[in-house]
């Protein structure tokens with residue numbers, strides 16, 4: 001997969017080259033290119049924003065600069081691409097989104113700042129046949145799109161073949177079966193007078209699987225009842241029985 005990120009703060013994306021993702025890039029499982037939006041300005045001040053039509057707080061990112069940047073970035077290399085634009089007004093980015101995007105050849109992320117990007121940039125891209133996804137990583141307000149891109153790139157890249165050491169991890173993700181994962185334990189058996197649950201040390205795999213499912217149901221019911229509702233009434237009954 002090829003990932004391009006356009007931003008006025010390229011250094012914000014440096015974490016993509018660390019640890020697991022950095023190793024995936026080094027191994028050629030992933031290609032990441034970060035572009036400075038200001039490279040497409042032509043004035044001495046390298047202006048990327050201007051006042052909003054209709055008034056209102058803050059500034060809006062200028063369409064001309066974004067248009068030239070996306071013309072170039074989307075054209076090289078010429079791969080079918082999905083343009084992703086993080087925004088507080090976007091559709092929710094979920095694990096299902098990450099799975100869908102993991103099948104893409106290329107993702108191009110446009111990181112806005114200020115109060116966002118002039119709407120005509122997205123209209124123009126769609127008019128030219130580019131798939132444009134406006135997405136939000138959660139119901140809180142950030143200062144720009146870069147942090148959201150870090151989140152989304154990590155969520156997508158970990159699903160790519162070979163990136164995770166143990167492919168079962170992605171298959172057994174939270175949300176993969178619609179539930180939150182339950183508690184995890186490792187050595188020592190007792191720590192600060194707190195013992196590992198006996199069932200996990202007993203070697204009865206069926207009992208362990210049942211215990212883990214029950215803890216997942218219980219945790220989901222307590223923390224994310226919305227996920228349980230989505231699974232239907234049987235799941236809620238099972239969660240009540242699991243407690």
Ligand SMILES: CN1CCN(Cc2ccc(Cn3ccc4ccc(-c5n[nH]c(N)c5C#N)cc43)cc2)CC1
Pocket residue numbers: 056057086087088090111112113114115116135136137138139140141142143144145146148
């Ligand atoms: C008058 N109006 C003008 C607009 N504001 C709304 C607003 C618009 C942008 C910003 C800052 N910002 C700029 C680009 C950008 C990208 C993503 C995100 C983002 N925040 N939270 C998420 N889950 C995000 C994601 N993903 C924030 C961004 C802040 C507040 C209301 C009042």
